[in-house]
Amino acid sequence: MVELAARLAGIVGERRVMLRAGELRTYESDGLPGYRSTPSLAVFPGTRDETIAVVKALAASHTSFVARGAGTGLSGGALADNVVLLGLHRLKRIVAIDGDNARAVVEPGVVNALLTAAASAYGLHYAPDPSSQSACTIGGNVAENAGGPHCLKYGVTLNHVIALTVLLPDGEVVTLGNPDGESEGYDLLGAFVGSEGCFGVVLDATIRLERNPQAVRTLLADFASVDGAAHAVSDIIAAGIVAAAMEMMDNAAIQVVEASIYAAGYPVDAAAILLIELDGAAAGLDDDVARVAQFCKAAGARAVRVAADPADRARLWQGRKKAFGAMGRVSPHLVVQDAVVPRTRLPQVLADIHHIGVRHGVNVCNVFHAGDGNLHPNIGYDANDADEAARVHAAMGEIMQVCIDAGGTITGEHGVGLDKLPYMDSLFTPDTLGAMCALRSVFDPERRANPGKVVPVHRCREWLAAPAARAGHPR
Amino acid sequence: MSRGAGVTTPCAIPGTPLADARAGLDACVHCGSCLQACPTYLVLEDENDSPRGRLDLMRALVDGILPTSDPDVRSHIDRCLGCRACEPACPSGVPYGHLLEATRATLTAERPNPFIVRLILFAFARPALLHAAMFGGRVTRALRLSRLLARLPGRIGFAMAMLESTRSPLPHRTYQPRSDGSRGAVAVLQGCVMEGLFAETNRATSRTLAANDFSIVEAPGQRCCGALHAHAGDIDTARTLARANIIAFERSGAEVIAVNAAGCGAIMKEYGVLLADDAAWRDRATVFAARVRDITELLASAGPRLGAPVPVTVTYDAPCHLLHAQHIASPPLRVLAAVPGLVLMPLAESEHCCGSAGIYNPVEPETSERVLEPKLRHIAATGAALVATGNPGCLMQIGAGLHQARMSARAIHPVDLLDASYAAERS
Amino acid sequence: MTPGVSADVAALADRVRSAHANGAPLRVTGAGTWLDGGQPCVAADHLELAALTGIVAYEPGDLTLTVLAATPLSAIQALTASEGQWLTMDPHGSPDGTIGATVSTASSGPLASAYGTPRDHVLGCEFVTGTGDVVRGGGRVVKNVAGFDLVRLVTGAWGTLGAITEITVRLRAKPEQDVSLAVATLSGAVADVTNGVREWSHRSAFRPLAMELLSPSLARRLTGHSEELLLVRIGGNSTHARAAVDAVSSLGTARDIGHGVWSQLAQAEPKGALVFRVSALPSRIGSLFSTASALAEELGGYAHATVTRGIVRCVVPPPSEPQAVDYLCGQLSALSRDVTVAGERMSAPLWAAVRRMRSTDALSLRVRSTFDPGRILNPGILGDA
Numbered sequence A: 001m002v003e004l005a006a007r008l009a010g011i012v013g014e015r016r017v018m019l020r021a022g023e024l025r026t027y028e029s030d031g032l033p034g035y036r037s038t039p040s041l042a043v044f045p046g047t048r049d050e051t052i053a054v055v056k057a058l059a060a061s062h063t064s065f066v067a068r069g070a071g072t073g074l075s076g077g078a079l080a081d082n083v084v085l086l087g088l089h090r091l092k093r094i095v096a097i098d099g100d101n102a103r104a105v106v107e108p109g110v111v112n113a114l115l116t117a118a119a120s121a122y123g124l125h126y127a128p129d130p131s132s133q134s135a136c137t138i139g140g141n142v143a144e145n146a147g148g149p150h151c152l153k154y155g156v157t158l159n160h161v162i163a164l165t166v167l168l169p170d171g172e173v174v175t176l177g178n179p180d181g182e183s184e185g186y187d188l189l190g191a192f193v194g195s196e197g198c199f200g201v202v203l204d205a206t207i208r209l210e211r212n213p214q215a216v217r218t219l220l221a222d223f224a225s226v227d228g229a230a231h232a233v234s235d236i237i238a239a240g241i242v243a244a245a246m247e248m249m250d251n252a253a254i255q256v257v258e259a260s261i262y263a264a265g266y267p268v269d270a271a272a273i274l275l276i277e278l279d280g281a282a283a284g285l286d287d288d289v290a291r292v293a294q295f296c297k298a299a300g301a302r303a304v305r306v307a308a309d310p311a312d313r314a315r316l317w318q319g320r321k322k323a324f325g326a327m328g329r330v331s332p333h334l335v336v337q338d339a340v341v342p343r344t345r346l347p348q349v350l351a352d353i354h355h356i357g358v359r360h361g362v363n364v365c366n367v368f369h370a371g372d373g374n375l376h377p378n379i380g381y382d383a384n385d386a387d388e389a390a391r392v393h394a395a396m397g398e399i400m401q402v403c404i405d406a407g408g409t410i411t412g413e414h415g416v417g418l419d420k421l422p423y424m425d426s427l428f429t430p431d432t433l434g435a436m437c438a439l440r441s442v443f444d445p446e447r448r449a450n451p452g453k454v455v456p457v458h459r460c461r462e463w464l465a466a467p468a469a470r471a472g473h474p475r
Numbered sequence B: 001m002s003r004g005a006g007v008t009t010p011c012a013i014p015g016t017p018l019a020d021a022r023a024g025l026d027a028c029v030h031c032g033s034c035l036q037a038c039p040t041y042l043v044l045e046d047e048n049d050s051p052r053g054r055l056d057l058m059r060a061l062v063d064g065i066l067p068t069s070d071p072d073v074r075s076h077i078d079r080c081l082g083c084r085a086c087e088p089a090c091p092s093g094v095p096y097g098h099l100l101e102a103t104r105a106t107l108t109a110e111r112p113n114p115f116i117v118r119l120i121l122f123a124f125a126r127p128a129l130l131h132a133a134m135f136g137g138r139v140t141r142a143l144r145l146s147r148l149l150a151r152l153p154g155r156i157g158f159a160m161a162m163l164e165s166t167r168s169p170l171p172h173r174t175y176q177p178r179s180d181g182s183r184g185a186v187a188v189l190q191g192c193v194m195e196g197l198f199a200e201t202n203r204a205t206s207r208t209l210a211a212n213d214f215s216i217v218e219a220p221g222q223r224c225c226g227a228l229h230a231h232a233g234d235i236d237t238a239r240t241l242a243r244a245n246i247i248a249f250e251r252s253g254a255e256v257i258a259v260n261a262a263g264c265g266a267i268m269k270e271y272g273v274l275l276a277d278d279a280a281w282r283d284r285a286t287v288f289a290a291r292v293r294d295i296t297e298l299l300a301s302a303g304p305r306l307g308a309p310v311p312v313t314v315t316y317d318a319p320c321h322l323l324h325a326q327h328i329a330s331p332p333l334r335v336l337a338a339v340p341g342l343v344l345m346p347l348a349e350s351e352h353c354c355g356s357a358g359i360y361n362p363v364e365p366e367t368s369e370r371v372l373e374p375k376l377r378h379i380a381a382t383g384a385a386l387v388a389t390g391n392p393g394c395l396m397q398i399g400a401g402l403h404q405a406r407m408s409a410r411a412i413h414p415v416d417l418l419d420a421s422y423a424a425e426r427s
Numbered sequence C: 001m002t003p004g005v006s007a008d009v010a011a012l013a014d015r016v017r018s019a020h021a022n023g024a025p026l027r028v029t030g031a032g033t034w035l036d037g038g039q040p041c042v043a044a045d046h047l048e049l050a051a052l053t054g055i056v057a058y059e060p061g062d063l064t065l066t067v068l069a070a071t072p073l074s075a076i077q078a079l080t081a082s083e084g085q086w087l088t089m090d091p092h093g094s095p096d097g098t099i100g101a102t103v104s105t106a107s108s109g110p111l112a113s114a115y116g117t118p119r120d121h122v123l124g125c126e127f128v129t130g131t132g133d134v135v136r137g138g139g140r141v142v143k144n145v146a147g148f149d150l151v152r153l154v155t156g157a158w159g160t161l162g163a164i165t166e167i168t169v170r171l172r173a174k175p176e177q178d179v180s181l182a183v184a185t186l187s188g189a190v191a192d193v194t195n196g197v198r199e200w201s202h203r204s205a206f207r208p209l210a211m212e213l214l215s216p217s218l219a220r221r222l223t224g225h226s227e228e229l230l231l232v233r234i235g236g237n238s239t240h241a242r243a244a245v246d247a248v249s250s251l252g253t254a255r256d257i258g259h260g261v262w263s264q265l266a267q268a269e270p271k272g273a274l275v276f277r278v279s280a281l282p283s284r285i286g287s288l289f290s291t292a293s294a295l296a297e298e299l300g301g302y303a304h305a306t307v308t309r310g311i312v313r314c315v316v317p318p319p320s321e322p323q324a325v326d327y328l329c330g331q332l333s334a335l336s337r338d339v340t341v342a343g344e345r346m347s348a349p350l351w352a353a354v355r356r357m358r359s360t361d362a363l364s365l366r367v368r369s370t371f372d373p374g375r376i377l378n379p380g381i382l383g384d385a
């Protein structure tokens, strides 16, 4: 390791290779609470060429590595357990913004919100807006296929990536997608987005920007029951109104936010609120606002109000976006979940989650992308209390099972990483998991990039030891 | 990989200030929201030099993962500007400023501060020495030696440029405002550097208060506020100074205490916390702290009254200890708005630290200058002739940067501009 | 039998397994309406999927639909229309084409300007790999990042990585108002007209569901109008639609033309016509459309541009004279040096003239040999024979 460190220091400079415990500490964890892994060393290239040279050096010594952006991931994707951590946050150049074609070329370390800030000069923005947008990087977004409230109307990261320059784990640089026209052949770009750092390293991304809408309306609807809020969501979608965002927070989440510095003026006695945004051409927008308000009222909303001005709107959104962080204030430890269920099943699933919480005596907060059926049940607790910790984990297991049984999935935007590995077997057949391993081997035959993540290792072993039928694979 | 690493292990450093502040560490959920707010992270590009990284190091000390003697811990904690820009960015409400002070106090007990830090703190705690040093500074400035020496490279050159920049860009003013005293009695903190090098601003502070119908009372016996000591971990000296100030200002009979140095105001508003463990002083300190106001807060509460036109373009840079520590954003702008003819240009990233951060500049000159770089760039982009900012450290840091970069803009306290506007009424 | 796999699919998997064992290539077929698409495919046997029709699950409130792969698009549209919903995939060709073929070839039509291509619609699918494994990627929910994305991989792979047997797609509620306009008298040079449309779409607050610019002979065929003609489709509530119609009218004389025009456009091409698409950075659409439509018209064909996507689709009758073939080859190869040329249906010499469909790079070859090591599925269709 010391020898490798010296070789890497020759590429990136002494200061950018870290080996000592005191330097590695903060790189031992990402946004997923409660996990820590110590990298064998950490290396931080400052340019594209340095990155290529580093990965080639790692390839030459068959060393495994984990790419890391801002370390805000919530599934443990950027944890490096005794392998090399390759930090990319220093590659933070916005290479170009092409206002005419509404696109940008960015390095992987560019922070999501800074891209939107830069694009605003052209009347454009980057639509996928994870709540972590002030910190997370485009590289991390691409790797996780990140979503956000406004992905309901505008689509997730995948729908905004036109092309990628990717550094394969063996050091080869390839372009995926076609920046200058239609893409042909296999959709390797589509396969790469969401590959959680297991297929290679993003060196740059050609990103589709969205034109700023002419008008925006943000509604806050106050419900006396969670069920009513869930029904309002279904009704609005079924009516063909395409909201830009539809977010729900239950009472527990509202309480937490209102106690934080991001207090947004949510009604603290509401069982649930919906934050609904409509945007687009000004003409007819208020008709849609009126219809949405009607649907909410019909589903039992006590009050519906429209944000008065941009400052009010920003405040309503801040409360939602900072909700997860605000939970840190009320309890020392936190589990953040991410699951998706069909939208019609929301009322039932939310009721089930509530009962599971009650049965295990844990306090579940729900703050989530209701329009997509993308749930985030969070539980704050004290890990020092062994009994409480056990109850929290039991409750989470049951919640995930409820979501799977409802025809849903185990992650809508945070990725599998390490955290969700145990659920993969109940969601996919062995053949499907095998096919995933096989796809990964196409990009990374030695399986050195982010080892041990996404697909359970035993499934890969089985696949590799598969019937003679597949013996002809080049490996 | 370890799971459940969040579980609190027995404290490895019981009885230290950091151990006492430990609950604040638990609030951090490692979400990273603070990263982009942190000036040292942005220029040094190492998460160890970010709030999240530093909190991780603090926790490692508490958990006994790293010893207090660890050189990496030391250098990353040292490099923190203490600007507290991370606090408003943190949804979890991590009390970063307190944790930093507690950590520095814990580390100082283990191994003393570097010589230069001790020298500065020593001088600031001793009025005679301090006066001598400030006198020396004024003589150097008056003889224009500072202008000459500012051409030197490195630390000395920058220090001389700082001194040179304290020369007021506005003409000397001597009007006598009339006050009906209806807004109550105010005592003004003289401040070590303010009285030493920005005496004109202190006079302007009293005059503008009077012009807005406050009555000024003297508070003899007041001392250094202790902020530098607290930030560097010398909590005991900070407490001694705090007690002396509480006595002096109580005796003055003032209803409120006006402070024109954001760094001083920030600590004085926290005297209650500083002396929380001292049963005899806790309540007195809390009452005192509640009476401390930044000068712009007071003036804004009075309007302030409009003066005569001063045609000049100005941009405003928010001192960290005003914006992040005291949460004062608009009062300085209201003070500037009371000057007719003054054109205010918005400054990009005005909420970012300039790199001054108390005695940070002489201690971490390299980082300090790298933090200053973008600030100067943004100032240049405004085209303003003056940069208004209400803290002596920032005035000198920005002033010196402008001087060394041979930019024509000068740094100035907002109160001086209002004062000039009132002075112009009489000419 | 693998749990969760139907008897039909299990039987298909058996066939593929034995074909793989015998090294016998298979031509995967759906309804068989477009077997001449793609490059020449050499396979004696067909892997018929036509029996795989039917709805597996339709929950209107979820706006998702799961169907067997050979279900015709027309059947899907009929079903969803009864709930006020639609599948916003409108590939060119017969409405009896299957959803499996549409997804396999990633074929899209005018609605892609607003709703994207099949890649943006498919939420999950089941497919049989070239070794007879039955794989189920994705799921039935609208957001899903569990595991690596096998769905995107088979979408647009022209059957070469697996025969798709079941598909879950995202549906949309039909807009309250849905207006189709023809905008005439777009006077000026073709490139200027095209750029004008593009600039309008940038400036405008409205986002039409489709905007397709037709070359003169296509316009004549569909509407009798014999200059460039712009088709625009607008959706939204009535206030919105009214205002959008007004806004579109600034481009020329707009008249309501009815939705029939879109299916006419989809089925305009004569049997056996050569079809290819040229595309470039959207800002180049002006010169691209003027060059490509001039070429197509000169050869007795037509062209239409999806302006906001920077794509021009050309349809020309197959040249019979050898010189005409040479001429077209020369033109295409010149074009393909500068812009992206993608063939839909072409003859062998033309395929040779354009840059081959991208499937011959090292990664693509590795994908192919991983999922179909015997190269038995649609061999040659991606230029890989």
Ligand SMILES: Cc1cc2nc3c(=O)[nH]c(=O)nc-3n(C[C@H](O)[C@H](O)[C@H](O)COP(=O)(O)OP(=O)(O)OC[C@H]3O[C@@H](n4cnc5c(N)ncnc54)[C@H](O)[C@@H]3O)c2cc1C
Pocket (backbone or CB within 6 Å): A030, A031, A066, A067, A068, A069, A070, A071, A072, A073, A074, A076, A077, A078, A088, A108, A129, A130, A131, A132, A135, A136, A137, A138, A139, A140, A141, A142, A143, A144, A145, A146, A147, A148, A149, A196, A197, A198, A200, A201, A202, A203, A324, A325, A413, A414, A450, B030, B031, B032
């Ligand atoms: C408060 C909070 C709110 C959040 N809200 C949302 C939300 O609303 N929606 C959402 O989708 N997510 C959310 N997340 C999760 C997280 O922010 C996203 O997953 C984000 O995309 C991670 O970006 P990052 O730069 O921090 O990546 P990291 O955490 O550093 O890495 C994540 C994964 O990406 C890989 N990776 C990073 N950079 C590269 C690269 N250049 N090339 C290849 N692989 C790379 C890593 O190996 C790892 O597997 C939230 C997180 C937090 C803490």
Ligand code: SF4
Pocket (backbone or CB within 6 Å): B037, B038, B039, B040, B041, B049, B050, B051, B054, B079, B080, B081, B082, B083, B084, B085, B086, B087, B096
């Ligand atoms: S106080 Fe300033 S320099 Fe220190 S961690 Fe916070 S933001 Fe960074």
Ligand code: SF4
Pocket (backbone or CB within 6 Å): A325, A328, B027, B028, B029, B030, B031, B032, B033, B034, B035, B051, B052, B055, B089, B090, B091, B092, B093, B094
């Ligand atoms: S923002 Fe607060 S909770 Fe989040 S990492 Fe920073 S200090 Fe910790």
